Amino acid sequence: MRADAQRNYARLLSVAAEEIALNGADASLEQIARLAGVGSGTVRRHFPNRHALLAAVFRERVESLHAHAADLTGRPDARAALLEWLTAVTTSAATIRGLAVALNRDCGLEPGPAHEHCATSRLLEAGEPLVRQAAGALAPGVTVADLIALITGIALATENHPDPAEEANRLLGLAFSGISPSA
Amino acid sequence: MRADAQRNYARLLSVAAEEIALNGADASLEQIARLAGVGSGTVRRHFPNRHALLAAVFRERVESLHAHAADLTGRPDARAALLEWLTAVTTSAATIRGLAVALNRDCGLEPGPAHEHCATSRLLEAGEPLVRQAAGALAPGVTVADLIALITGIALATENHPDPAEEANRLLGLAFSGISPSA
DNA sequence: GTACGATACGGAGGGCCCCGCCGTTTAGCA
DNA sequence: TGCTAAACGGCGGGGCCCTCCGTATCGTAC
Numbered sequence: 001m002r003a004d005a006q007r008n009y010a011r012l013l014s015v016a017a018e019e020i021a022l023n024g025a026d027a028s029l030e031q032i033a034r035l036a037g038v039g040s041g042t043v044r045r046h047f048p049n050r051h052a053l054l055a056a057v058f059r060e061r062v063e064s065l066h067a068h069a070a071d072l073t074g075r076p077d078a079r080a081a082l083l084e085w086l087t088a089v090t091t092s093a094a095t096i097r098g099l100a101v102a103l104n105r106d107c108g109l110e111p112g113p114a115h116e117h118c119a120t121s122r123l124l125e126a127g128e129p130l131v132r133q134a135a136g137a138l139a140p141g142v143t144v145a146d147l148i149a150l151i152t153g154i155a156l157a158t159e160n161h162p163d164p165a166e167e168a169n170r171l172l173g174l175a176f177s178g179i180s181p182s183a
Numbered sequence: 184m185r186a187d188a189q190r191n192y193a194r195l196l197s198v199a200a201e202e203i204a205l206n207g208a209d210a211s212l213e214q215i216a217r218l219a220g221v222g223s224g225t226v227r228r229h230f231p232n233r234h235a236l237l238a239a240v241f242r243e244r245v246e247s248l249h250a251h252a253a254d255l256t257g258r259p260d261a262r263a264a265l266l267e268w269l270t271a272v273t274t275s276a277a278t279i280r281g282l283a284v285a286l287n288r289d290c291g292l293e294p295g296p297a298h299e300h301c302a303t304s305r306l307l308e309a310g311e312p313l314v315r316q317a318a319g320a321l322a323p324g325v326t327v328a329d330l331i332a333l334i335t336g337i338a339l340a341t342e343n344h345p346d347p348a349e350e351a352n353r354l355l356g357l358a359f360s361g362i363s364p365s366a
Numbered sequence: 367g368t369a370c371g372a373t374a375c376g377g378a379g380g381g382c383c384c385c386g387c388c389g390t391t392t393a394g395c396a
Numbered sequence: 397t398g399c400t401a402a403a404c405g406g407c408g409g410g411g412c413c414c415t416c417c418g419t420a421t422c423g424t425a426c
Binding site: 082157 | 262265266287317320321322324325329330332333335336337338339340341342343350353354357358359360361362363364365
Binding site: 001002004005008033038039040041042045 | 376
């Protein structure tokens with residue numbers, strides 16, 4: 001990768017992060033190009049579509065959640081470990097504008113090599129051991145995918161709330177323990 | 184309202200319903216105008232913004248859910264009644280393309296007279312008695328708003344699933360009884 | 367230090383969309 | 397039948413996405 005390409009890539013990533021934080025996942029790619037001082041073609045060269053840009057912007061955060069999950073595996077209280085991780089994911093999804101949308105969208109991609117390395121897949125990988133560990137304490141049939149879908153949904157639904165993270169975590173807590181537990 | 188205006192309104196509503204079912208809540212307003220055989224100005228005259236169009240398109244369905252809730256109040260098993268209604272709402276939100284997005288968006292409106300009569304408010308009104316009845320069987324602090332938010336989120340998150348309604352209801356069931364009930 | 371090939375860049379152009387506006391048509395009443 | 401207010405259609409401005417291609421720049425080989 002040429003030096004100027006690297007510079008532009010970094011600039012774009014940083015500007016895109018700000019712009020997405022400001023305007024959500026539908027931020028204007030042309031505006032990002034303008035703010036980064038590059039042509040619109042350069043954006044599309046580095047990121048062939050919006051999804052690629054979102055993935056790149058959120059990559060670090062997703063990796064950090066991945067690492068967090070790794071830290072939690074093997075904890076004596078598997079249920080608490082799972083809940084801690086789910087809370088961390090929820091907080092990120094509800095706090096970081098655009099992340100929930102990005103997670104939600106890459107569920108709609110056709111399978112393929114790109115799909116295997118997308119943010120959602122990384123989260124599924126990360127959470128799978130935690131779910132397996134806690135399986136005994138979970139309702140039958142619960143999968144990591146269910147939990148990630150639920151969190152994504154909760155984050156999307158609380159986007160307009162005054163305090164998204166708090167509200168999202170409250171809903172997560174309700175769903176985890178049960179809205180109407182006395183079955 | 185003049186006769187021609189009524190005709191156009193009806194045509195627009197019907198065309199919009201099809202087009203939204205096909206392309207989601209972001210369907211092109213100009214395309215709707217074209218299909219209805221009217222000018223784009225006519226669309227904007229009847230529906231000053233996209234949200235107004237969505238509200239009108241989904242009005243009947245929301246009213247039907249409202250009525251369903253009324254039918255269920257007073258049932259002996261309050262918990263089952265609530266769950267039945269939530270299931271109906273979930274099925275609608277997951278099946279009818281664009282409805283979940285519409286519900287999610289009108290949470291973001293500034294308060295005002297329009298906000299009081301929006302689809303979400305109608306659902307809140309409808310569900311409130313059911314929640315009150317079932318309060319004894321619910322986790323402390325649960326509100327109708329929580330449940331509607333959760334359902335909206337679930338519907339958004341399962342939009343890309345092969346069978347959205349089934350998956351959405353499965354997630355609803357999990358959240359209702361608890362993902363990890365043994366608290 | 368220079369010359370060259372590959373790589374990356376920028377921006378113009380086409381298509382679509384939303385939105386505001388205004389001249390024209392038409393429905394409904396007198 | 398004539399009139400007026402309501403409703404209509406579509407034009408023009410602005411924005412965005414996307415493709416494409418001539419140009420500038422980087423890095424290397426000599």
